[in-house]
Amino acid sequence: MTIKGKVWKFADHINTDDIISARYLNTTDPAELASHCMETIVPDFVKKISKGDIIVAGENFGCGSSREHAPISIKNCGISAVIAKSFARIFLRNAINIGLPIIEITYAEQFSQGDFLEIDLENGLIINHTNGHRYDFIKYPDFLQQIIKSGGLISWVKEKYTK
Amino acid sequence: MTITEKILALHSGKKEVFPGEFIEADVDLILANDITGPLAIEEFESTGIGKVFNPEKIVLVPDHFTPCKDIKSAEMVKILRNFARKYGVIFYEIGKLGIEHALLPEEGFTLPGDLIIGADSHTCTYGAVGAFSTGVGSTDVAAAMITGKVWLKVPPTIRFVYNGRLNNYVGGKDLILYTIGKIGVDGARYKTMEFSGTVIESLACDDRFTICNMAIEAGAKNGIIIPDKITEEFVSLLQRKRESVFLRNDSDARYEGIIEINVDVIQPQVAVPHLPGNSKDVRDVSGIRIDQVVIGSCTNGRITDLRNAAKIARGKKVHPEVRTIIIPATQRVYQQAVKEGLIGIFIEAGCVISPPTCGPCLGGHMGVLGSGEVAIATTNRNFIGRMGHPSSEVYLANPEVAMASAIKGKISHPDEVVK
Incomplete structure:
Protein backbone atom coordinates (compact mmCIF):
# COMPACT_ATOMS: atom_id res chain seq x y z
CA MET A 1 0.00 0.00 0.00
CA THR A 2 1.36 3.39 -0.99
CA ILE A 3 0.48 6.60 0.79
CA LYS A 4 1.11 10.08 -0.57
CA GLY A 5 0.59 13.39 1.16
CA LYS A 6 1.83 16.62 2.63
CA VAL A 7 3.50 16.81 6.05
CA TRP A 8 1.84 18.44 9.07
CA LYS A 9 4.47 18.83 11.78
CA PHE A 10 3.73 18.40 15.49
CA ALA A 11 5.90 18.58 18.62
CA ASP A 12 6.73 15.96 21.28
CA HIS A 13 4.09 14.55 23.67
CA ILE A 14 1.00 15.29 21.58
CA ASN A 15 -1.65 13.84 23.89
CA THR A 16 -5.08 12.40 23.21
CA ASP A 17 -6.77 15.53 24.60
CA ASP A 18 -4.90 17.50 21.91
CA ILE A 19 -6.06 15.05 19.24
CA ILE A 20 -9.69 15.02 20.35
CA SER A 21 -10.92 16.88 23.41
CA ALA A 22 -12.96 14.89 25.94
CA ARG A 23 -15.90 17.23 25.47
CA TYR A 24 -16.54 15.52 22.12
CA LEU A 25 -16.39 11.98 23.50
CA ASN A 26 -20.12 11.68 24.06
CA THR A 27 -20.39 10.11 20.61
CA THR A 28 -18.79 7.28 18.64
CA ASP A 29 -19.66 8.76 15.24
CA PRO A 30 -16.41 8.76 13.20
CA ALA A 31 -17.40 11.79 11.10
CA GLU A 32 -18.20 13.89 14.14
CA LEU A 33 -15.01 12.83 15.90
CA ALA A 34 -13.07 13.64 12.73
CA SER A 35 -14.50 17.15 12.54
CA HIS A 36 -12.72 18.14 15.80
CA CYS A 37 -9.34 16.52 15.14
CA MET A 38 -6.44 18.54 16.63
CA GLU A 39 -8.59 21.67 16.96
CA THR A 40 -7.37 22.49 20.48
CA ILE A 41 -3.80 23.02 19.29
CA VAL A 42 -4.30 23.80 15.56
CA PRO A 43 -7.55 25.72 15.02
CA ASP A 44 -9.35 24.56 11.84
CA PHE A 45 -6.84 21.72 11.32
CA VAL A 46 -9.46 19.61 9.57
CA LYS A 47 -10.28 22.41 7.11
CA LYS A 48 -6.61 23.09 6.39
CA ILE A 49 -5.54 19.55 5.48
CA SER A 50 -6.03 17.73 2.17
CA LYS A 51 -7.05 14.10 1.94
CA GLY A 52 -3.99 11.87 2.22
CA ASP A 53 -1.87 14.27 4.28
CA ILE A 54 0.53 12.87 6.86
CA ILE A 55 1.13 13.83 10.49
CA VAL A 56 4.79 13.91 11.51
CA ALA A 57 5.47 14.27 15.23
CA GLY A 58 8.19 13.91 17.83
CA GLU A 59 8.38 11.64 20.87
CA ASN A 60 5.48 9.94 22.66
CA PHE A 61 2.72 10.75 20.17
CA GLY A 62 -0.74 9.88 21.52
CA CYS A 63 0.11 9.89 25.23
CA GLY A 64 -2.67 10.31 27.77
CA SER A 65 -5.99 8.55 27.75
CA SER A 66 -6.91 5.25 26.11
CA ARG A 67 -9.59 6.83 23.92
CA GLU A 68 -9.67 5.04 20.59
CA HIS A 69 -11.61 8.10 19.44
CA ALA A 70 -8.17 9.70 18.91
CA PRO A 71 -6.90 7.44 16.09
CA ILE A 72 -10.47 7.19 14.75
CA SER A 73 -10.64 10.98 14.52
CA ILE A 74 -7.24 11.12 12.75
CA LYS A 75 -8.09 8.31 10.34
CA ASN A 76 -11.47 9.75 9.40
CA CYS A 77 -10.46 13.38 8.95
CA GLY A 78 -8.39 12.43 5.91
CA ILE A 79 -4.95 11.88 7.42
CA SER A 80 -3.44 8.79 5.82
CA ALA A 81 -0.60 7.98 8.23
CA VAL A 82 1.23 9.18 11.33
CA ILE A 83 5.02 9.21 11.50
CA ALA A 84 6.61 9.86 14.90
CA LYS A 85 9.87 9.40 16.75
CA SER A 86 7.91 7.29 19.22
CA PHE A 87 4.31 6.45 20.09
CA ALA A 88 2.60 6.10 23.46
CA ARG A 89 1.73 2.46 23.92
CA ILE A 90 -2.08 2.54 24.07
CA PHE A 91 -2.22 4.80 21.01
CA LEU A 92 0.05 2.36 19.17
CA ARG A 93 -2.24 -0.57 20.04
CA ASN A 94 -5.33 1.37 19.02
CA ALA A 95 -3.84 2.47 15.70
CA ILE A 96 -2.84 -1.09 14.81
CA ASN A 97 -6.17 -2.46 16.00
CA ILE A 98 -8.21 -0.08 13.82
CA GLY A 99 -5.85 -0.02 10.84
CA LEU A 100 -4.40 3.51 10.99
CA PRO A 101 -0.90 3.26 9.48
CA ILE A 102 1.73 4.48 11.95
CA ILE A 103 5.48 4.51 11.48
CA GLU A 104 8.02 4.85 14.26
CA ILE A 105 11.33 6.34 13.11
CA THR A 106 13.99 8.13 15.12
CA TYR A 107 14.70 10.66 12.35
CA ALA A 108 11.16 12.07 12.07
CA GLU A 109 12.52 15.59 12.63
CA GLN A 110 14.14 15.46 9.20
CA PHE A 111 10.74 16.04 7.60
CA SER A 112 9.50 19.64 7.41
CA GLN A 113 6.06 21.17 7.40
CA GLY A 114 4.67 20.94 3.85
CA ASP A 115 7.14 18.30 2.55
CA PHE A 116 5.47 15.91 0.10
CA LEU A 117 6.05 12.30 1.17
CA GLU A 118 5.43 8.93 -0.40
CA ILE A 119 5.28 5.96 1.97
CA ASP A 120 5.58 2.36 0.78
CA LEU A 121 4.28 0.36 3.77
CA GLU A 122 5.08 -3.10 2.36
CA ASN A 123 8.69 -2.31 1.61
CA GLY A 124 9.39 0.01 4.53
CA LEU A 125 10.36 2.99 2.39
CA ILE A 126 9.67 6.72 2.64
CA ILE A 127 10.50 9.08 -0.25
CA ASN A 128 10.56 12.82 0.41
CA HIS A 129 9.61 14.23 -3.00
CA THR A 130 10.34 17.77 -1.81
CA ASN A 131 14.09 17.08 -1.59
CA GLY A 132 14.43 13.63 -3.16
CA HIS A 133 15.73 11.92 0.02
CA ARG A 134 14.82 8.29 0.65
CA TYR A 135 14.50 6.64 4.04
CA ASP A 136 14.06 3.04 5.19
CA PHE A 137 12.00 2.10 8.19
CA ILE A 138 11.77 -1.13 10.15
CA LYS A 139 8.51 -2.93 9.64
CA TYR A 140 6.43 -4.30 12.51
CA PRO A 141 7.30 -7.64 14.12
CA ASP A 142 5.59 -10.70 12.61
CA PHE A 143 2.94 -10.89 15.29
CA LEU A 144 1.67 -7.38 14.56
CA GLN A 145 2.01 -7.92 10.80
CA GLN A 146 -0.51 -10.74 11.12
CA ILE A 147 -3.03 -8.42 12.79
CA ILE A 148 -2.39 -5.69 10.23
CA LYS A 149 -2.71 -8.17 7.35
CA SER A 150 -6.04 -9.42 8.68
CA GLY A 151 -7.29 -5.83 8.56
CA GLY A 152 -7.19 -5.11 12.29
CA LEU A 153 -7.72 -6.97 15.53
CA ILE A 154 -11.42 -7.73 15.12
CA SER A 155 -10.91 -9.38 11.73
CA TRP A 156 -7.96 -11.29 13.14
CA VAL A 157 -10.07 -12.55 16.05
CA LYS A 158 -12.90 -13.49 13.68
CA GLU A 159 -10.51 -15.50 11.52
CA LYS A 160 -9.11 -17.27 14.55
CA TYR A 161 -12.20 -17.87 16.64
CA THR A 162 -15.08 -18.45 14.25
CA LYS A 163 -13.62 -21.41 12.42
CA MET B 1 11.53 -13.28 36.89
CA ASN B 262 15.67 9.55 48.76
CA VAL B 263 12.33 10.91 49.94
CA ASP B 264 13.95 13.20 52.53
CA VAL B 265 14.34 15.81 49.80
CA ILE B 266 10.73 15.60 48.55
CA GLN B 267 8.39 18.43 49.51
CA PRO B 268 4.70 18.55 48.51
CA GLN B 269 4.72 18.64 44.70
CA VAL B 270 2.75 20.67 42.17
CA ALA B 271 2.82 19.79 38.45
CA VAL B 272 2.46 23.02 36.48
CA PRO B 273 0.75 23.24 33.06
CA HIS B 274 0.79 21.46 30.67
CA LEU B 275 2.45 18.16 31.55
CA PRO B 276 2.23 15.94 34.65
CA GLY B 277 6.02 15.77 34.55
CA ASN B 278 6.38 19.51 35.23
CA SER B 279 6.57 18.95 38.96
CA LYS B 280 7.99 21.50 41.38
CA ASP B 281 8.08 22.06 45.13
CA VAL B 282 4.84 23.76 46.11
CA ARG B 283 6.82 26.67 47.56
CA ASP B 284 8.30 27.39 44.12
CA VAL B 285 4.85 28.08 42.70
CA SER B 286 3.00 29.36 45.76
CA GLY B 287 1.06 32.56 45.27
CA ILE B 288 -0.44 31.67 41.88
CA ARG B 289 -4.05 32.82 41.96
CA ILE B 290 -6.71 30.15 41.37
CA ASP B 291 -10.39 30.11 40.41
CA GLN B 292 -11.25 26.51 41.19
CA VAL B 293 -10.16 23.54 43.28
CA VAL B 294 -11.12 19.93 42.56
CA ILE B 295 -10.49 17.22 45.13
CA GLY B 296 -11.41 13.80 43.81
CA SER B 297 -10.74 11.52 40.77
CA CYS B 298 -9.37 8.01 40.34
CA THR B 299 -6.06 9.40 41.57
CA ASN B 300 -7.11 11.07 44.83
CA GLY B 301 -10.80 10.54 45.60
CA ARG B 302 -10.46 7.84 48.28
CA ILE B 303 -11.24 8.12 51.98
CA THR B 304 -7.63 8.86 52.96
CA ASP B 305 -7.62 11.74 50.48
CA LEU B 306 -10.82 13.21 51.92
CA ARG B 307 -9.49 12.81 55.46
CA ASN B 308 -6.32 14.63 54.49
CA ALA B 309 -8.25 17.47 52.87
CA ALA B 310 -10.65 17.71 55.83
CA LYS B 311 -7.75 18.05 58.28
CA ILE B 312 -6.78 21.24 56.47
CA ALA B 313 -10.37 22.52 56.06
CA ARG B 314 -11.56 21.92 59.61
CA GLY B 315 -12.91 25.14 61.08
CA LYS B 316 -11.87 27.21 58.06
CA LYS B 317 -13.59 28.80 55.06
CA VAL B 318 -12.50 28.50 51.46
CA HIS B 319 -11.60 31.76 49.74
CA PRO B 320 -14.74 33.58 48.53
CA GLU B 321 -13.44 33.75 44.96
CA VAL B 322 -12.63 30.03 44.72
CA ARG B 323 -15.08 27.29 43.75
CA THR B 324 -14.12 24.16 45.68
CA ILE B 325 -15.53 20.87 44.43
CA ILE B 326 -15.18 17.68 46.48
CA ILE B 327 -15.88 14.38 44.72
CA PRO B 328 -15.91 11.22 46.83
CA ALA B 329 -14.83 8.53 44.37
CA THR B 330 -17.43 5.94 45.35
CA GLN B 331 -20.65 5.60 47.33
CA ARG B 332 -18.72 3.75 50.03
CA VAL B 333 -16.16 6.54 50.28
CA TYR B 334 -19.00 9.07 50.40
CA GLN B 335 -20.80 7.21 53.17
CA GLN B 336 -17.65 6.80 55.20
CA ALA B 337 -16.93 10.52 54.79
CA VAL B 338 -20.42 11.30 56.08
CA LYS B 339 -19.91 8.99 59.09
CA GLU B 340 -16.61 10.58 59.97
CA GLY B 341 -18.05 14.09 59.69
CA LEU B 342 -15.78 15.03 56.78
CA ILE B 343 -18.65 16.09 54.53
CA GLY B 344 -19.89 18.42 57.28
CA ILE B 345 -16.44 20.01 57.50
CA PHE B 346 -16.37 20.58 53.74
CA ILE B 347 -19.85 22.09 53.62
CA GLU B 348 -19.08 24.36 56.60
CA ALA B 349 -15.97 25.48 54.75
CA GLY B 350 -18.00 26.44 51.68
CA CYS B 351 -17.17 23.50 49.39
CA VAL B 352 -19.68 21.78 47.12
CA ILE B 353 -19.99 17.98 47.14
CA SER B 354 -20.43 16.17 43.84
CA PRO B 355 -21.71 12.64 43.41
CA PRO B 356 -19.03 10.15 42.38
CA THR B 357 -17.95 10.95 38.79
CA CYS B 358 -14.82 11.57 36.72
CA GLY B 359 -16.62 14.78 35.70
CA PRO B 360 -14.30 17.78 35.77
CA CYS B 361 -11.00 15.86 35.56
CA LEU B 362 -11.44 15.53 31.80
CA GLY B 363 -13.49 18.69 31.34
CA GLY B 364 -16.63 16.60 31.08
CA HIS B 365 -19.05 18.25 33.50
CA MET B 366 -19.50 19.23 37.17
CA GLY B 367 -16.84 21.93 37.10
CA VAL B 368 -15.63 22.79 33.59
CA LEU B 369 -13.25 25.78 33.37
CA GLY B 370 -13.89 28.92 31.31
CA SER B 371 -11.32 30.82 29.27
CA GLY B 372 -8.22 31.83 31.18
CA GLU B 373 -9.37 30.20 34.41
CA VAL B 374 -6.93 28.41 36.67
CA ALA B 375 -7.55 25.32 38.78
CA ILE B 376 -5.54 23.27 41.21
CA ALA B 377 -6.75 19.69 41.24
CA THR B 378 -5.89 16.35 42.78
CA THR B 379 -6.47 14.77 39.36
CA ASN B 380 -3.87 13.26 37.03
CA ARG B 381 -3.54 15.37 33.87
CA ASN B 382 -2.91 19.03 33.22
CA PHE B 383 -2.83 18.96 29.41
CA ILE B 384 -3.95 21.99 27.39
CA GLY B 385 -7.71 22.39 27.83
CA ARG B 386 -7.97 19.22 29.91
CA MET B 387 -10.53 20.69 32.30
CA GLY B 388 -12.32 22.99 29.87
CA HIS B 389 -11.44 25.95 27.67
CA PRO B 390 -8.15 25.61 25.74
CA SER B 391 -6.82 28.71 27.52
CA SER B 392 -7.62 27.41 31.02
CA GLU B 393 -4.87 25.93 33.18
CA VAL B 394 -4.63 23.01 35.60
CA TYR B 395 -2.08 22.50 38.37
CA LEU B 396 -1.85 19.02 39.90
CA ALA B 397 -1.30 18.45 43.62
CA ASN B 398 -2.20 16.32 46.63
CA PRO B 399 -5.43 16.89 48.64
CA GLU B 400 -3.76 18.88 51.45
CA VAL B 401 -2.13 21.32 49.03
CA ALA B 402 -5.36 21.62 47.03
CA MET B 403 -7.39 22.41 50.16
CA ALA B 404 -4.80 24.84 51.54
CA SER B 405 -4.88 26.61 48.16
CA ALA B 406 -8.69 26.74 48.24
CA ILE B 407 -8.55 28.49 51.60
CA LYS B 408 -5.87 30.99 50.61
CA GLY B 409 -7.21 31.61 47.08
CA LYS B 410 -3.77 30.91 45.68
CA ILE B 411 -1.43 27.95 45.49
CA SER B 412 -0.20 27.40 49.04
CA HIS B 413 1.76 25.00 51.23
CA PRO B 414 -0.50 23.49 53.92
CA ASP B 415 1.79 25.04 56.55
CA GLU B 416 0.45 28.45 55.51
CA VAL B 417 -3.01 27.37 56.66
CA VAL B 418 -2.36 24.97 59.54
CA LYS B 419 -0.13 26.63 62.07
Missing part, protein backbone atom coordinates in the same frame (compact mmCIF):
# COMPACT_ATOMS: atom_id res chain seq x y z
CA THR B 2 9.94 -10.11 38.20
CA ILE B 3 6.42 -10.16 39.60
CA THR B 4 5.15 -8.71 36.31
CA GLU B 5 6.85 -11.44 34.27
CA LYS B 6 5.51 -14.11 36.63
CA ILE B 7 1.92 -12.92 36.25
CA LEU B 8 2.28 -12.79 32.47
CA ALA B 9 3.83 -16.25 32.37
CA LEU B 10 1.11 -17.73 34.59
CA HIS B 11 -1.59 -16.26 32.35
CA SER B 12 -0.05 -17.39 29.07
CA GLY B 13 0.72 -20.97 30.03
CA LYS B 14 4.48 -20.45 29.94
CA LYS B 15 7.19 -21.35 32.40
CA GLU B 16 9.04 -18.13 31.74
CA VAL B 17 8.60 -14.97 29.65
CA PHE B 18 11.16 -12.43 28.50
CA PRO B 19 10.93 -8.69 27.89
CA GLY B 20 10.11 -8.03 24.23
CA GLU B 21 8.30 -11.34 23.74
CA PHE B 22 4.75 -11.24 22.32
CA ILE B 23 2.25 -13.33 24.25
CA GLU B 24 -1.47 -13.98 24.27
CA ALA B 25 -2.58 -13.94 27.88
CA ASP B 26 -5.79 -14.94 29.66
CA VAL B 27 -7.52 -12.04 31.38
CA ASP B 28 -9.16 -12.17 34.81
CA LEU B 29 -11.09 -8.96 34.34
CA ILE B 30 -12.08 -6.66 31.47
CA LEU B 31 -13.28 -3.16 32.13
CA ALA B 32 -14.81 -0.40 30.01
CA ASN B 33 -16.56 2.88 30.77
CA ASP B 34 -19.19 5.13 29.18
CA ILE B 35 -16.65 6.65 26.76
CA THR B 36 -14.77 3.55 25.66
CA GLY B 37 -17.52 0.94 26.18
CA PRO B 38 -19.88 1.96 23.36
CA LEU B 39 -17.07 1.69 20.79
CA ALA B 40 -16.09 -1.72 22.14
CA ILE B 41 -19.71 -2.87 21.99
CA GLU B 42 -20.08 -1.68 18.37
CA GLU B 43 -16.96 -3.65 17.45
CA PHE B 44 -18.13 -6.68 19.40
CA GLU B 45 -21.55 -6.70 17.74
CA SER B 46 -19.99 -6.19 14.29
CA THR B 47 -18.49 -9.69 14.52
CA GLY B 48 -21.88 -11.35 14.87
CA ILE B 49 -20.36 -13.83 17.33
CA GLY B 50 -23.00 -12.89 19.89
CA LYS B 51 -21.42 -14.46 22.95
CA VAL B 52 -19.02 -13.17 25.58
CA PHE B 53 -16.36 -15.51 26.94
CA ASN B 54 -17.43 -15.04 30.58
CA PRO B 55 -19.96 -12.41 31.71
CA GLU B 56 -18.65 -12.43 35.28
CA LYS B 57 -15.29 -11.15 34.13
CA ILE B 58 -16.60 -8.14 32.22
CA VAL B 59 -17.46 -4.96 34.12
CA LEU B 60 -18.98 -1.81 32.65
CA VAL B 61 -18.64 1.31 34.78
CA PRO B 62 -20.26 4.42 33.30
CA ASP B 63 -18.38 6.95 35.41
CA HIS B 64 -17.14 9.69 33.06
CA PHE B 65 -20.19 11.74 32.07
CA THR B 66 -22.56 10.44 34.74
CA PRO B 67 -25.04 11.33 36.15
CA CYS B 68 -25.59 11.86 32.42
CA LYS B 69 -24.70 15.41 31.45
CA ASP B 70 -26.62 15.50 28.16
CA ILE B 71 -28.69 13.45 25.74
CA LYS B 72 -25.69 12.06 23.89
CA SER B 73 -24.04 10.75 27.06
CA ALA B 74 -27.37 9.28 28.19
CA GLU B 75 -27.46 7.38 24.89
CA MET B 76 -23.90 6.13 25.45
CA VAL B 77 -24.79 4.79 28.91
CA LYS B 78 -27.91 3.16 27.44
CA ILE B 79 -25.69 1.21 25.08
CA LEU B 80 -23.79 -0.18 28.09
CA ARG B 81 -26.96 -0.87 30.08
CA ASN B 82 -28.62 -2.71 27.20
CA PHE B 83 -25.48 -4.71 26.48
CA ALA B 84 -25.27 -5.73 30.14
CA ARG B 85 -28.90 -6.90 30.09
CA LYS B 86 -28.40 -8.81 26.86
CA TYR B 87 -25.19 -10.64 27.81
CA GLY B 88 -25.36 -10.67 31.60
CA VAL B 89 -22.12 -8.74 32.11
CA ILE B 90 -21.71 -6.60 35.24
CA PHE B 91 -22.97 -3.01 35.06
CA TYR B 92 -22.93 -0.34 37.75
CA GLU B 93 -25.98 1.87 37.91
CA ILE B 94 -26.23 5.32 39.52
CA GLY B 95 -26.56 4.76 43.24
CA LYS B 96 -23.96 2.01 43.26
CA LEU B 97 -21.68 3.67 40.77
CA GLY B 98 -18.25 5.04 41.60
CA ILE B 99 -15.10 6.01 39.73
CA GLU B 100 -13.96 2.72 38.20
CA HIS B 101 -10.44 2.61 39.62
CA ALA B 102 -11.64 3.28 43.15
CA LEU B 103 -14.76 1.15 42.82
CA LEU B 104 -13.37 -2.11 41.46
CA PRO B 105 -10.74 -2.61 44.19
CA GLU B 106 -13.44 -1.95 46.84
CA GLU B 107 -15.73 -4.46 45.17
CA GLY B 108 -13.10 -7.19 45.29
CA PHE B 109 -12.60 -7.38 41.52
CA THR B 110 -8.88 -6.57 41.48
CA LEU B 111 -6.70 -8.96 43.42
CA PRO B 112 -3.05 -9.86 43.80
CA GLY B 113 -1.79 -11.96 40.89
CA ASP B 114 -4.62 -10.94 38.54
CA LEU B 115 -4.21 -9.95 34.90
CA ILE B 116 -6.56 -7.07 34.19
CA ILE B 117 -7.18 -4.98 31.10
CA GLY B 118 -9.40 -1.95 30.86
CA ALA B 119 -10.32 0.51 28.16
CA ASP B 120 -9.14 3.36 30.32
CA SER B 121 -5.55 4.45 30.62
CA HIS B 122 -5.64 4.58 34.43
CA THR B 123 -6.36 0.85 34.61
CA CYS B 124 -2.73 0.61 35.76
CA THR B 125 -4.04 1.59 39.23
CA TYR B 126 -4.58 -2.03 40.33
CA GLY B 127 -0.87 -2.77 40.35
CA ALA B 128 -1.12 -1.32 43.85
CA VAL B 129 -2.41 -4.69 45.08
CA GLY B 130 0.10 -6.73 43.09
CA ALA B 131 -1.91 -7.30 39.91
CA PHE B 132 -0.71 -6.85 36.33
CA SER B 133 -3.11 -4.26 35.07
CA THR B 134 -2.94 -2.13 31.96
CA GLY B 135 -4.95 0.25 29.83
CA VAL B 136 -5.96 -0.78 26.32
CA GLY B 137 -8.32 0.50 23.64
CA SER B 138 -11.94 -0.27 22.86
CA THR B 139 -11.13 -2.74 20.08
CA ASP B 140 -8.86 -4.63 22.48
CA VAL B 141 -11.79 -4.89 24.87
CA ALA B 142 -14.13 -6.04 22.09
CA ALA B 143 -11.72 -8.79 21.11
CA ALA B 144 -11.08 -9.83 24.72
CA MET B 145 -14.82 -10.02 25.44
CA ILE B 146 -14.94 -12.71 22.75
CA THR B 147 -11.70 -14.56 23.42
CA GLY B 148 -10.89 -13.89 27.07
CA LYS B 149 -7.40 -13.08 25.87
CA VAL B 150 -5.23 -10.08 25.08
CA TRP B 151 -2.04 -9.71 23.05
CA LEU B 152 0.79 -8.17 25.01
CA LYS B 153 4.45 -7.49 24.57
CA VAL B 154 6.28 -8.39 27.77
CA PRO B 155 7.64 -5.14 29.20
CA PRO B 156 11.06 -4.66 30.78
CA THR B 157 10.94 -3.50 34.41
CA ILE B 158 12.38 -0.37 35.96
CA ARG B 159 12.55 -0.65 39.72
CA PHE B 160 12.07 2.50 41.77
CA VAL B 161 13.34 2.25 45.33
CA TYR B 162 12.11 4.86 47.81
CA ASN B 163 14.01 5.20 51.08
CA GLY B 164 14.19 7.82 53.80
CA ARG B 165 11.57 9.65 55.85
CA LEU B 166 8.52 11.34 54.37
CA ASN B 167 8.16 15.04 55.09
CA ASN B 168 4.92 16.52 56.41
CA TYR B 169 2.10 16.57 53.85
CA VAL B 170 4.02 14.30 51.47
CA GLY B 171 2.21 11.18 50.29
CA GLY B 172 1.69 8.93 47.29
CA LYS B 173 0.76 11.81 45.00
CA ASP B 174 3.97 13.68 45.74
CA LEU B 175 6.13 10.60 45.28
CA ILE B 176 4.69 9.87 41.86
CA LEU B 177 4.70 13.51 40.68
CA TYR B 178 8.32 13.81 41.81
CA THR B 179 9.20 10.56 40.02
CA ILE B 180 7.53 11.57 36.74
CA GLY B 181 9.32 14.92 37.02
CA LYS B 182 12.59 13.03 37.30
CA ILE B 183 12.13 10.59 34.40
CA GLY B 184 9.76 12.58 32.16
CA VAL B 185 6.34 11.83 30.72
CA ASP B 186 7.81 9.12 28.49
CA GLY B 187 10.48 7.99 30.95
CA ALA B 188 8.88 4.56 31.32
CA ARG B 189 7.21 4.24 27.92
CA TYR B 190 6.23 0.59 27.20
CA LYS B 191 7.81 -0.42 30.53
CA THR B 192 6.87 -1.63 33.98
CA MET B 193 7.35 0.74 36.88
CA GLU B 194 7.86 -1.32 40.00
CA PHE B 195 7.63 0.71 43.21
CA SER B 196 9.55 -0.59 46.21
CA GLY B 197 11.67 0.39 49.21
CA THR B 198 10.94 0.98 52.87
CA VAL B 199 8.76 4.00 52.15
CA ILE B 200 6.44 2.06 49.85
CA GLU B 201 6.36 -0.88 52.26
CA SER B 202 4.94 1.37 54.97
CA LEU B 203 2.38 3.16 52.76
CA ALA B 204 -1.32 2.35 53.08
CA CYS B 205 -3.16 1.01 50.05
CA ASP B 206 -4.85 4.34 49.22
CA ASP B 207 -1.45 5.98 48.66
CA ARG B 208 -0.28 2.96 46.70
CA PHE B 209 -3.30 3.27 44.40
CA THR B 210 -2.41 6.92 43.77
CA ILE B 211 1.16 5.98 42.82
CA CYS B 212 0.29 3.13 40.45
CA ASN B 213 -2.59 5.17 38.98
CA MET B 214 -0.17 7.72 37.56
CA ALA B 215 2.37 5.24 36.14
CA ILE B 216 0.70 5.89 32.78
CA GLU B 217 1.69 9.56 33.04
CA ALA B 218 5.29 8.39 32.64
CA GLY B 219 4.17 6.26 29.67
CA ALA B 220 4.35 2.98 31.60
CA LYS B 221 2.51 -0.17 30.62
CA ASN B 222 1.88 -0.99 34.26
CA GLY B 223 2.82 0.11 37.73
CA ILE B 224 3.16 -2.56 40.38
CA ILE B 225 3.92 -3.04 44.07
CA ILE B 226 4.86 -6.42 45.50
CA PRO B 227 1.89 -7.46 47.68
CA ASP B 228 2.72 -7.64 51.39
CA LYS B 229 1.08 -7.63 54.83
CA ILE B 230 -0.67 -4.33 54.11
CA THR B 231 -2.08 -5.75 50.87
CA GLU B 232 -3.13 -8.91 52.67
CA GLU B 233 -5.02 -6.90 55.27
CA PHE B 234 -6.72 -4.81 52.56
CA VAL B 235 -7.72 -7.88 50.57
CA SER B 236 -8.93 -9.80 53.62
CA LEU B 237 -11.70 -7.23 54.17
CA LEU B 238 -13.08 -7.59 50.63
CA GLN B 239 -15.78 -9.76 49.13
CA ARG B 240 -13.25 -11.41 46.83
CA LYS B 241 -14.34 -12.44 43.37
CA ARG B 242 -11.44 -14.90 42.96
CA GLU B 243 -8.58 -16.47 44.88
CA SER B 244 -5.59 -14.20 45.03
CA VAL B 245 -1.97 -15.16 44.35
CA PHE B 246 0.76 -13.33 46.22
CA LEU B 247 3.82 -13.24 43.99
CA ARG B 248 7.25 -11.72 44.52
CA ASN B 249 10.38 -11.16 42.48
CA ASP B 250 13.00 -13.89 42.17
CA SER B 251 16.36 -12.96 43.63
CA ASP B 252 17.84 -13.06 40.12
CA ALA B 253 15.04 -11.01 38.48
CA ARG B 254 16.20 -8.78 35.61
CA TYR B 255 15.65 -5.05 35.68
CA GLU B 256 16.27 -2.60 32.91
CA GLY B 257 17.19 -0.07 35.56
CA ILE B 258 17.07 0.61 39.26
CA ILE B 259 16.38 4.16 40.34
CA GLU B 260 16.88 5.05 44.00
CA ILE B 261 14.97 7.98 45.39
